[in-house]
Amino acid sequence: MNFCKLKLIFYMVAIAYLAMSCNTKVQEAEDEKPPNILFIMSDDHAYQAISAYGHGLNETPNIDRIANEGAIFTRATVTNSICAPSRAVLLTGKHSFINGKVDNVQPFDWNQDNFPKLLQANGYQTALIGKIHLDGLPQGFDYSMVLPGQGNYYNPDFLVDGKRTRFEGYVTDITTIEALKWLKSGRDQDKPFALMYHQKAPHRNWKPAEEYLTLYDDKDFTPPANYFDQETNYAGRGTAAKTQEMEIDGHARWGHDFKMEVDPYGDSTGFANELKRFNPEQLAKWKAAYDPKNEAFKKAFGQGDESTFSAEKKREIAHWKFNRYIKDYLRTIKSVDDGVGEVLDYLEANGLAENTIVVYTSDQGFYLGEHGWFDKRFMYEQSFRTPLLVRYPKEIKPGTKIDKLVQNLDFAPTFLDYAGVATPKEMQGESFRKLVSGESGEWRDAVYYTYYEYPSVHMVKRHYGVATDRYKLMHFYYDIDEWEMYDLKEDPSEMNNVYDDPEYAEVRTMMHERLVELREKYGDSDENDKKYLDAYLEARKK
Template identity: 80%
Template structure:
């Protein structure tokens, strides 16, 4: 064999080997488990995402997920309060089984969660941002979380358990730290799970410096039932009447409306909050807010007295308060939307978008003036529903819309299903993978809800309930014993309790049966309620003794 012929053979063999290797590598990439970016904001109402069509604000980056993936219009939570909702997301179990029923009871990180399962299956895992669950997060190779509620300005982070303070705005920092891990912190050879949680738009809605004057040129109209209190919540029960979450009534001049001095000339304590800001940040803040606050004080120099004496002026002040609240709330969301865009851009620019599941959601919904309220907690619709958008190009068609009753209980099983990891038998949710891909239309016809944190801030009474696509049944208990039922088709704003309406007698019977069926299915009971009530009252009594 001559030298040239031998070299040609060697070259051919090498070329075939390289091509085979390339094909093998390509096949491995094709079959690689999906990466997961799970983005959760705090108290982000679905009404404040423009893809949902309410016209309040524009969220073009979050909307990309709806355009390129799926939007869920009836996603709900099992317990509308921060820490319990996050515990449900992690464990795939209702609050009464994972033990985190309220913001008071401890969370047991030793129990199973979906991040632990993905980590065990070979995923590189990280959690960045807010989790609001005490203790070092388990299931994560890297964690960089806010202690407790966290601060909007110059926040502390627990970096793998070690407390460090960072100068800057919390939403921008959280995004930066998430991107840092994606770029430099993760193992490039492994599939990854990134849980990227924002503090915003949680109370008290402090915007980033660059957005302090956003919407200054706009006046927002409050929801049609903003003045619900003027009829003393006619058509509802005791729980709606006795809550303490009214924008005009319970929100505070300092903490919520950002006045350093109230209309009576008294210090509000907000100056202490500003002390956390750097000198430059305080100067920016006061330059933006002081003129707006002074304009209000000039227009209503005796605001509290005027509201008492003049009903028209009272309404004007109430609408001003709504505008201060909603503008600050939406300003914080602008930074959240920016961050989503930065992460999506990174995935696309680095060839990761096709094989990465991106989820955007909130730990629950929020009231944006409906019934005159801010906050959450109730099973009424704006609190009960949560935004949910999912993009996964390999399986989800662009522009998909899902109207089924999906819950945050389902997130853990769904992500495990996508990753090819067997769903833990104790998880109570269901994977919606085949639902969102269009392979099936079969889904549950009812969801179960619980709320426990009473008596406490906002004074929303303990209750549990069941919801179908059309009806909702709730039982308020402990210091009252009242039932409420709503027909969401006829009464989408839940203004008229039909529980005693004889024309709904058959529906009421069916809803009671569904409620009992779900309590049996999930393992809840009045005895379970009493157990957690006793634990809560014991905690409150112990605190009072101290």
């Protein structure tokens, strides 16, 4: 080998060594910081629609990475299953009746403490990008780019530090692009960061991205076993289940939900107005995907008076409605999963994965045809439970499974704990840091729930309740006074109210005692119920 070649090899080895040494120093510097926090929240994402939970509906490989490389929570729950109140709870670490945001109508007080404010005051750089569904300029963030209200799937407006700006494209993709942009160039890289990366999807009305408009067209989904629950008028349940307005076959709309511009009876649905937001290219792709499917349905089932249809034909139509709903719902989740993958890849490519706590969750659960329903609101299991996956390589072993009753109430104290910031006494949640690391198995054995937004859309009656690992007790009030209790071990689908069953008399007594304890612990009362009812009814008059 000649001298020139030896010299070249020496230089190449030296450069490689310097690069490796430099990368090592960058990694060491990153690891010396307090942990970064990446809080990913989607809207109405049912745990049943995350493949890590094993329900077999769809594949979410990127979200599953968080579970595989960290922890999956099987009994994570919410304190109030509706969008804005859930988000207020996660920010403040306080129940709805304490932070004041009990429903989607009452204003939210941004002046109260929240965990991003406390992180900010302790050296973190903070950002909120996506959906928050709380009026007013977000406080606690160095940068905010949020959807006004529910926002739009196509060509959405965002409030960028309070200034309204229209973005061309699909909302899920835009939210991901802007989150990555902030991570790459919008933050001070010498500071730890806390990024709240919040997707609109899969919130109603489930408009998929252009590339997924025909995903699942070749698949027929089987509805849940109790999809036709309304045929028995919800036997075994009380008034609340019977009088809700969230049935896929009955309350979902031909236009807004099933994407028809003209319904099977030849009437305009108004959905064409929603399509006006699309640009010509988007609209052409949308119509190419949906028009043939809609016409095929009309040809197969025809028009006429539904009351004259046979039971078999009614069931076939209900089955079609379920498939239109679930396919659109899952299509929007595909884009969410893509975005999660892009952000996780960025963390890994830039030496941030080891020192970043990554959380994936939803603002609550959702019904995917169970009991024949869509939406949430009830304390019944599918809306009460929410997905929760957490990765932090420094403390959480891959494949960890947690079956304790963690709530969205616990996010704020947990993030503050990881950051080394004292938790204010008024926060009512608990840090689950030691629980998920395996350092401690001690945890609460019961959780408390409230729901206030009635009378309103979907007509789910006001109720509060307590749940343990096995039992659930609920009180429906205001215009009724009914109690329901379920044994989740014997009846996981909550089909049989055992409140008046003599065999459960001791359990009922115990659950009432637990309910009283938790109402006292968290500061709830009948006076709170009346106060927020009066405020809600007064707001509706306006």
